[in-house]
Amino acid sequence: MTPPPEARFESAAVWLEFAEVDLAAARKLVEADLLAPACFHAQQAAEKALKAYLVALGESRLPHTHNLTQLARAAAALGGEMIAGEGVRKLTDYAVEIRYPDAPAPDENEAGQALAWAAEIVREARQRIEQARNQTKP
Secondary structure, three states, X not given: OOOOHHHHHHHHHHHHHHXXXXXXXXXXXXXXXXXXXXXXXXXXXXXXXXXXXXXXXXXXXXXXXXXXXXXHHHHHHOOOOOOOOHHHHHHHHHOOHHHOOOOOOOOHHHHHHHHHHHHHHHHHHHHHHHHHHHHXXX
């Protein structure tokens, strides 16, 4: 059963707040030259933003995945616009592997790009959620 619009958008707002916290953490970690954790938090920001969009579209059982492409496709399957782009494809790589010692270390450019991708995905998700909210208003 799909939750009522008001509840969906309240829940989506909470997910977006968590996405913004991860984005802020990623920025601070880049500034501190902690690049692998910055990339991880960039991925987490994007993941939470995409899950916020899914919630706004009415998904009550979020997929247990870190794969951003799968999350974007799930949004499209619910009738939303698919958030696509290089960031959706590339950031997934930072979900798990980067947290382990044998992972290749990102350089400053790579971490900066991860941060830019995540910021764009969060911004796009926020926009799409607002569009969905406006479409539910009488």
